[in-house]
Amino acid sequence: MGSALPVLADGNRANGEALAKRLCARCHVIGDYNRMGGIDSTPSFPLMAKRPEIFAHRIPTFQKRRPHPQFQWPVSLQDIADLESYILSLPVKKRP
Numbered sequence: 001m002g003s004a005l006p007v008l009a010d011g012n013r014a015n016g017e018a019l020a021k022r023l024c025a026r027c028h029v030i031g032d033y034n035r036m037g038g039i040d041s042t043p044s045f046p047l048m049a050k051r052p053e054i055f056a057h058r059i060p061t062f063q064k065r066r067p068h069p070q071f072q073w074p075v076s077l078q079d080i081a082d083l084e085s086y087i088l089s090l091p092v093k094k095r096p
């Protein structure tokens with residue numbers, strides 16, 4: 001996995017990316033895929049990767065967090081681990 005982050009789930013990043021594009025990109029910027037996309041009030045996925053101390057534990061519980069409970073997504077625990085691996089592996093841009 002190449003990351004020192006102990007929170008990094010043992011997931012399949014390719015599946016996580018596919019899920020993010022299908023389910024999350026409508027509201028969240030998930031990276032270069034939709035750099036200008038998403039809606040204003042959401043944290044971007046690259047931000048989550050940059051601030052794992054804030055977001056790492058929120059990813060596995062996102063379905064219980066507003067506004068997500070209204071969506072009855074058919075995501076499995078493995079899907080959530082895959083999303084977590086994908087999100088936390090996104091490149092973190094360094095400030096100049």
Ligand code: HEC
Binds near residue numbers: 026055059083
């Ligand atoms: C309909 C729009 C919408 C979709 C689709 C959506 N989100 Fe969100 N998400 C939001 C909003 C709005 C917030 C900010 C909530 C807040 O700050 O109260 C958010 C926040 C989050 C957070 C941070 C939660 C927190 O408590 O800080 C995570 C993690 C998250 N989303 C993951 C996901 C994942 C993973 C997907 C796809 C499977 C997804 N979201 C799809 C709207 C959406």
